[in-house]
Amino acid sequence: MAYRDRIEVSFDAGHRLLDYQGKCASPHGHTFRAEVIVEGSELNELGLLVDFGDIKRAMKEWIDRNWDHGFLVNSRDTAMLKALRSIPEAKVYCFEGINPSAEAMARQLACLASERFPGLRPTVRVWESNTQYAEYIPETPQ
Ligand SMILES: [Zn+2]
Structure with missing residues (x-):
């Protein structure tokens, strides 16, 4: 079971x-x-996998x-x-x-998210337009 x-x-x-x-x-x-998607099977004492605000703030701050x-x-x-440079x-x-x-950007954001939120296996999609995105999927732990 995962969230x-x-x-x-x-x-x-x-x-x-x-x-x-x-x-x-x-x-x-x-x-x-x-889009940053995190997953895990354990919820914290508040019943959350992660606080949406925490992950959104961290990603937005870095991107900004x-x-x-x-x-x-x-x-x-x-x-x-x-x-x-001129x-x-x-x-x-x-x-x-x-x-x-978009692929390299997705990988960069996934690395950042996994540093900030270890163990939550972040998958990242970077949409370049309304009809196309590139996705970076972390490796499944062995
Ligand atoms: Zn382009």
Whole structure:
């Protein structure tokens, strides 16, 4: 038996995919939606798996600080980094050696959620539009 709790945070950010053949190679932005789903079999003394407010606050605080109204960039994307660094107001978040895809974003948020809420196996979906999302599913413990 297991319980699942789900919270959602939306934010605006720009990105582009380095070496991609197609329109995602152009710098562009989305209103992203991140869904964080945690699961576990034990409830606390209040009858909660986790307080929705605690997980939502933790995720939103990190996203607001690092991604919201920022530009997500591959650390190997030297042209994009040079352009962004010429804009003093630009908020830039680097993904080390990987494109800032919805998949990479979902993995990043899942790592963050599992650090903050250990043992709750966070699954993260990052919606790039109303019709498509990428999901990161943690490995099942052996
Ligand atoms: Zn995109």
